[in-house]
Amino acid sequence: MTMTAETTSSERSTAVAVRLEGVAKTFGDTGRNTGTVVALDRLDLTVAPGEFVCVLGASGCGKSTLLNIVAGLDEPTTGTVTRDTARPAMMFQDSALMPWLSAVRNVELPLRLNGFGRSARRATALELLDLVRLSDAAGKRPHELSGGMRQRVALARALAATHQREGERGRALLLMDEPFAALDAITRDVLQAELQRIHRRTGTAVLFVTHDVREAVRLGERIVLLSSRPGRVVAEWRNDGHGEDFRHALTEEINARLREAISTHGTP
Known part of the structure; x- marks a missing residue:
């Protein structure tokens, strides 16, 4: 990516x-x-x-x-x-993260829905968490994160939603x-x-x-x-x-x- x-x-x-x-x-x-x-x-x-x-x-x-x-x-x-x-992504006041998913799996979710394979979506999600400076929190669930950290995960997830597969315009x-x-x-x-x-x-x-x-x-x-x-x-x-x-x-x-x-x- x-x-x-x-x-x-x-x-x-x-x-x-x-x-x-x-x-x-x-x-x-x-x-x-x-x-x-x-x-x-x-x-x-x-x-x-x-x-x-x-x-x-x-x-x-x-x-x-x-x-x-x-x-x-x-x-x-x-x-x-x-x-x-291809896919405008939205981010709101509330992070709206899935509480039962870890940070990395929350970021993976739009990639999964858009048809990315397991290894590709995991690599992209980890890269996006690194981009928002939350690499160390990849395995944590939302209740373990501060409000600011949850919004960082939400931002990474929104960026993941804009990610396109090869050949998409x-x-x-x-x-x-x-x-x-x-x-x-x-x-x-x-x-x-x-x-x-x-x-x-x-x-x-x-x-x-x-x-x-x-x-x-x-x-x-x-x-x-x-x-x-x-x-x-x-x-x-x-x-x-x-x-x-x-x-x-x-x-x-x-x-x-x-x-x-x-x-x-x-x-x-």
Whole structure:
């Protein structure tokens, strides 16, 4: 398994991991138009191969709905979704590990479901646990691990889900729904740094949902702000990371736009 993937700027400009065009999602009885909730409306978003995109927005703005649509777990009411990925993988706040399986067998699970042989999936799982710095915990079950360690195993498992068999086509895409929100501040800081390292190492495209502006500025190469419900893209920033002063100014600017988006909740 090759863990290093480089994506050139020309590839990013012409190819996509996923593209959403005019996507809307309405829940409820659209025929009667009663009790309906418009979660997303006229949403356009593209994630390039290897790009790390953070999606910000207030609670209820449709961030999780967006991830479900990108993952193929739900379909848009209108609009189109174009994916160049065999299997988008998702990671949540809860690690959702199988409690009766060891760490290595949890990581093996998506590989097993995708048809990998025993020796190949064990080798890949061990390599991924080494990538998240949990080689020594391969044989431990989830109850023997800290919260941060469980999330590392969940990250390794998500990366395993993007792994392709020989001859398969498609780009790796990792979908993350506030994966560090339930962790304490110190553990969250450590895992953010680890995620940055792993992203640089693997070249996996990441669509990362958060409500934490500082987290988005630390992690995202591009930051996308959704309006309050219905969710639409109302602003984007390219995060070139030019020092602490740049990041501080960017954080303040995004906070101001987020407050503005929240204040216009429900405005068509």
